[in-house]
Amino acid sequence: MAEALVVGDPGDPRLADYTALTDVELRRRREPAEGLFIAEGEKVIRRALAAGYRMRSMLLSEKWLEAMRDVIEAADAPVYAVTPALAEQVTGYHVHRGALASMQREELPGPERLLAGARRVVVMEAVNDHTNIGAIFRSAAALGMDAVLLSPDCADPLYRRSVKVSMGAVFSVPYARLARWPQDLDAVVRAAGFHLAALTPAPDAVDLGALPRHERLALLLGAEGPGLTRRAQQAADTRVRIPMAHGVDSLNVGAAAAVAFYAVAGSGPEPGVTSPVS
Amino acid sequence: MAEALVVGDPGDPRLADYTALTDVELRRRREPAEGLFIAEGEKVIRRALAAGYRMRSMLLSEKWLEAMRDVIEAADAPVYAVTPALAEQVTGYHVHRGALASMQREELPGPERLLAGARRVVVMEAVNDHTNIGAIFRSAAALGMDAVLLSPDCADPLYRRSVKVSMGAVFSVPYARLARWPQDLDAVVRAAGFHLAALTPAPDAVDLGALPRHERLALLLGAEGPGLTRRAQQAADTRVRIPMAHGVDSLNVGAAAAVAFYAVAGSGPEPGVTSPVS
Known part of the structure; x- marks a missing residue:
């Protein structure tokens, strides 16, 4: 042409x-x-x-x-x-x-295939706002997350607004959908060797900076407002929080995601340690 | 009534x-x-x-x-x-x-007064987008920044959109405008005992995680797109960067600000150390 x-x-x-x-x-x-x-x-x-x-x-x-x-x-x-x-x-x-x-569009890969080569993944639950999805993908790409998994009720990362806000990061960070929620957190994600950390503002959660290193870490994020459901939190291994100043509403989900990606980026194996997945 | x-x-x-x-x-x-x-x-x-x-x-x-x-x-x-x-x-x-x-509206405090009681401050240069200003205030409030300073050409934090996006954080985080730019970075901010760290994606900047602890730290942020001017970077003591994955555009300014606030929140004096400003 x-x-x-x-x-x-x-x-x-x-x-x-x-x-x-x-x-x-x-x-x-x-x-x-x-x-x-x-x-x-x-x-x-x-x-x-x-x-x-x-x-x-x-x-x-x-x-x-x-x-x-x-x-x-x-x-x-x-x-x-x-x-x-x-x-x-x-x-x-x-x-x-x-x-x-x-x-x-292309057919999405199965989550198992994505997880096989990944060490740091984001799992979104019911994130329905296209701007937030796009922002999370953009931060995931910039901060070195390897893949994104979506709950069945997350919105479409390829919707025009998501694509635009992500600056095209929806093309570069591979993603897949989990079919059964929250069962696949165990059957697929934990089964692939991932430690599941649920991000929550709850005061009794572990400070993000105190999260032990895990070779494979899946970070669970909920939607702006409701956050992660109780079921999703219960399916996780750890609940982690970003330390916040008193009396302030939680961060918006895009900002919280960026902070969490930054924090866990440094929590993998030390450079030079041979990983079975690399 | x-x-x-x-x-x-x-x-x-x-x-x-x-x-x-x-x-x-x-x-x-x-x-x-x-x-x-x-x-x-x-x-x-x-x-x-x-x-x-x-x-x-x-x-x-x-x-x-x-x-x-x-x-x-x-x-x-x-x-x-x-x-x-x-x-x-x-x-x-x-x-x-x-x-x-x-x-x-109320009269803004002078920057000297704000700085007297602060340990972690944000300095924005030419941030003109009301959504970004609001998002930065919201993250600043949540992540414990003490005050915000604005260059003369920053937009108005009290514009309706900024107020809304900040969820009211523009009311709780005190802010002031610097009158002379970039001269007041030295004459006002450094004079108050602050170390000035300029956030930039430049590859030769210091990784944010390697920034030494400073009792009083001012973090300089530029607008989405152009970032900090050369003049502002030259007026700073250190240039710091968020480590990014290869081949990815920088984070949006709201996400970058949140990451930077999180990273410097932990870089103050150890808890229990008496600060001259507390």
Whole structure:
């Protein structure tokens, strides 16, 4: 594909992947069912491609044609050039970043496969906020977590907002879903040799800094507000807390996650110790 | 004041404090000039009052009258009861939280006064995003930072969005503005006995975990994206970095701030050591 196709009709069926992007409920159902996700903006699109995702099509404002020239030439998919006004008619919002790509989802790996090569994993329970999911992935990537596991009721990391907030980290940190909750914390995660630490603001939990080193550590995070369920906490080996100043609400989940990732990053085996998984 | 006053005219001059709340540029100019700020939602309003701010007036949807009964009865200011539709006409948006209060600003303390009683302070340079400012205050409060100093070009912590994201932490963590930048880093902050540590992703900076203990530590943070200016970094005693995984963009500034606050919280004098400032 070397040329962009100019499209002038918002009802053109070739733009179907991009319709009603602001209708969160609709898109949440449609995208997994149709096997696609939307990458928004030059940087995120390039990262999705670099991570190996296949492009279904791309929708560009004309002024982005030059910046995306190499992507267009390499693309094995149609590229549609539209006016900003038409992009807004189709998607339902003003596409500030001027470039959208519809990408093909890939089958998620099984959690066992992810865990086989990992030493530090995040397990999220019922995190439904797309911004929080994206922020947690971004911090997980920056702070060296190896993988993410999701409870069955977590939201979709490939939803457009999650992808954007993560700055594409949802492409680089491998993730999987646990099928049975909380049973798989034991049957899958502990069975793979992981120590399970549940993050909670409870005053009787162990200070994060006092958590003993574990060669394989799974850090459990709950949603903003309710936090981890009692069932998930009971399924863990340890409950850990971030020491907080008196009288203050807990940190937001993104900040708490970043602190916890930082704290456990240094709690693995000493450098030079041979790990059976490396 | 024991009764709410029902107001039915969106042009009523008594509602002037609440007009055009979605016009960020207008409100940024108006609110400091008129000496007010807006607290939104029951929890934030209660925290502003608990922190000692004086209420100018309150605007409530009728269904909030009952929940706010004690606040209304204690208020030394008029309370206006309106329909949700009228609240939207006045403010320009649908007021989900159903309660807004216009609060009187207080004069900020001088930075010297704040520093006299502090051991761990945050210094922000040119942080202009209201969400980021709020998130940093929230983490600062939770993780025990004693005070915040702002460069002259930082945005307003009392802007509605900052207040909301901070969950009211902008009321509990004292803050001040430095007048001369970056000169006051030396003339005010270092002069008060603080070691200045500049947070940067630069690979040649010292790992945060290797920062020696300092009885008084000021942590410098820049804006998302550009980070600290060279001038600010040069004015610091040390440049520190959060160790990051290879090939990953830096953390967002809120996550980086939380990690840094956590890391330096433990780097003060040992418990039991008498500090000249305590």
